[in-house]
Amino acid sequence: MRILFLGDVMGRAGRAAITTHLPRLRDEWRLDFVVVNGENATGGMGLSGAHAKILLDAGADVLTLGDHAFDQKDMMAFIDSEPRIIRPLNFSKAAPGVGARVFNAPGGRKVLVAQVLGQVFMKRPFDDPFSAVDSVLRQHPMGGMVQASLIDVHCEATSEKMAMGHFCDGRASIVVGTHTHVPTADAMVLPGGTAYQTDAGMCGDYNSVIGMEKTEPLRRFITGMPKARFSPATEEATLSGLFVVTDDRTGKATRVEMIRTGGRLQQAAPA
Structure with a gap:
């Protein structure tokens, strides 16, 4: 199976890149399945129902969220009406939606998509991500x-992301990190056959501070004082992500490539 994962969609520029390129x-x-992290697609803070529809209509099979899952309040209700949106497994027991689901792919094939939040350096304590992922993978063996x-x-x-990759090695086809908006150069197939990348990066304007217009972040770093709200940068965005080919029989990855399309980080496309 030919699978594409795209990192955090950042604001209007990120949405435009998805609708233009995907x-x-x-x-x-010749993609069989596409997963997009959309948790920053609405003003850099969360995902609205309207913007979720735009990303899905552009060709995403599944949208994942993150720690900003419900910053846009309409997502509290929208996620229950749209099964193609996944929130983190360990977000909250009271949260609407689900953190893992099996989806249909061409040829009658099935794809499990799950998301989990880490605990280290995050603003609030979430439940143990390793036990949450372990339970899901035990129920859905490749x-x-x-x-x-x-x-x-x-x-x-x-x-923490690397530890999760090794924890899932041989049990998941792909383990890919999101949240930091900075793509890492460590795409690889782990010894057990799991495709891994520490962070896929963002789908956003890289002439920025992790997707935000530079002036206010710079002011706060330099002076320690806020003056205005952060706003997403609006120049041409780069789609950043991970392309993986898997073996349908075993579920293991046979090929992995980092993806950079458009904007400042353009690179060659996979063959």
């Missing part, structure tokens, strides 16, 4: 109920 990429790269599985690890610490 329909073409689905055809040119090569059995599902032909592929993807875990979006939304957290700050690179060490």
